[in-house]
Amino acid sequence: MPWDDGARARIARAPEVVRGMLVKEIEGWVRRAGRVGVDEAAVDAVKGEWARRGAFHLDPEDPRGAAR
Numbered sequence: 001m002p003w004d005d006g007a008r009a010r011i012a013r014a015p016e017v018v019r020g021m022l023v024k025e026i027e028g029w030v031r032r033a034g035r036v037g038v039d040e041a042a043v044d045a046v047k048g049e050w051a052r053r054g055a056f057h058l059d060p061e062d063p064r065g066a067a068r
Contacts, residue, residue, distance in 0.1 A: 001027045001030065001031075001036075001037060001038060002036070002037040002038070003037065003038040003039075004037065004038065004039045004040070006039065006040040007026075007038045007039050007040050007042065007043050010040065010043050011023060011026070011043070025046065026038055026042065026043060026046050029042070029045070029046045029049070030042050033045075
């Protein structure tokens with residue numbers, strides 16, 4: 001999935017140990033939203049969802065993202 005430079009720079013600041021999971025979660029959100037690439041607006045939207053829901057896993061099929 002294509003990433004714009006700004007989104008790529010923002011994810012690069014995350015610790016390497018979690019970066020792969022961040023990419024997976026962000027790209028999954030982008031696909032479910034019907035978008036074709038990751039931009040900074042998508043990164044902001046995903047971060048907002050994480051904060052709002054209090055859960056990292058946003059895929060509705062992933063039980064790890066269930067409300068606590």
